[in-house]
Amino acid sequence: MVQVTASFVDPELPQLFLEFGLLLLGLGIIARIAHRFGFSAVPFYLLAGLLMGEGGFYGIDPRGILVPTLAELGVVLLLLLLGLEYSGNQLVQTARRQSRSGLIDLVLNATPGVAMAFILGWGFAGALALGGVTYISSSGIVSQVVRDFRWRRNPETGPVVSILVLEDLVMAPYLPILTVVLTGAGLVRGLISTGIALIVVAVVVLISIRRETWAQRFFTTSEPVGLLLVVFGAAVAAAGLAGLVSFSPAVAAFLVGLLLTGEVAEVARRRLDPLRELLAAVFFAYFGLSTNPADLPSVILPALLLAIITIATKFVTGWYASATVDGGTISRLRAGALLSARGEFSVVIAGIAAVSTVLPGQFQAFVAAYVLITATLGPILARYAEPVGWWWDQRPGAVRSNP
Secondary structure: OOOOOHHHOOOOHHHHHHHHHHHHHHHHHHHHHHHHOOOOOHHHHHHHHHHHOOOOOOOOOOOOOHHHHHHHHHHHHHHHHHHHOOOHHHHHHHHHHOHHHHHHHHHHHHHHHHHHHHHOOOHHHHHHHHHHHHHOOOHHHHHHHHHHHOOOOOOOHHHHHHHHHHHHHHHHHHHHHHHHHHOOOOHHHHHHHHHHHHHHHHHHHHHHHHOOOHHHHHOOOOOHHHHHHHHHHHHHHHHHHHHHOOOOHHHHHHHHHHHOOHHHHHHHHHHHHHHHHHHHHHHHHHHHHOOOHHHOOOOHHHHHHHHHHHHHHHHHHHHHHHHHOOOHHHHHHHHHHHHOOOOHHHHHHHHHHHOOOOOOOHHHHHHHHHHHHHHHHHHHHHHHHHHHHHHHHOOOOOOOOOO
8 A cells, every 4th residue: 555655745735725725715605695696706806816815814825836827727718718609700700790890999998098008107018908908898797797687689799799709809919919019029029929820810710710510520529528628638738839939828728719619619618617617716816816905006096097988988889889789778888888897808918917027016906906997897887777778768859779
């Protein structure tokens, strides 16, 4: 019988397990409370991380191995599941159908972030990063709100999803470009890296369009456990390989998901979704853990101002995008409310910035405050969109909408 002596056990492991267990326990309680009241749990995960990290009530060290590694796996799974939601054909068709709405979305919502970065003295790199933070809506929060309020069949849901798909398309080349800028790569090296990123994305989309059924022939859905291991393993390996060649690991995982369609993608989504929920919660909490609450007071006012401006611009985007469907005022307000929350991609951008020395540590605190504000207000605005729209339509002489 093989005996394991205490000398082979890391003396810090029990403390690590205790802290991680307490973190998961707290996140689980938060998720249940958020679900009970119909809110997204994302802002509460961030808040829990703030309260349990350095400078908080407990003091979990975010610089260990376990939590940061699981947080990175959470990003990989978020992007993998996002890729599994779409096919190459869907991406191309969406880009054609909502191209004008997507352009309006980009201009209206990236511009305030760019302007704020220059005002705060963060330069071009800060403008590029903060413009992405304010531009991209949270697919996770949108999905949760649609499920909670049973809006799946509403007329505005289609245009909102189209906007989200276009934003995800923009993120594919944007994240590698941002990584190059923040790592201080030279112009030639940066252009080469960006060119390679764009070529890789284009090739994967082309394969997904031309060979949409290849996955059904290669994978078997009769062995879901094997499929789970192969898909997750491929995404993690692709993310690792991408990191070695200065490509975005998150985008690499998205491209792996994009290659899988049909029944294979559906089975993989069902199997991976619970794991995604777990690791995504750790990812959001880790962002809070690595943010010192003492840094927030100095950025809360500009973050609040930027949140108010960009929530308004998202309402303009939603209003325009849903104008093509017969939903009236209520439908347009619901679309704006859905798009107003920022979440996972904004945190991913801040995470990329955090590992560079180009931007000050204040940037991460600013994004944390901004995401907390928008992720909290988004579901609240969605809850009150219908009564506000109904009240607006009851004004004397107002044209009635079709909710």
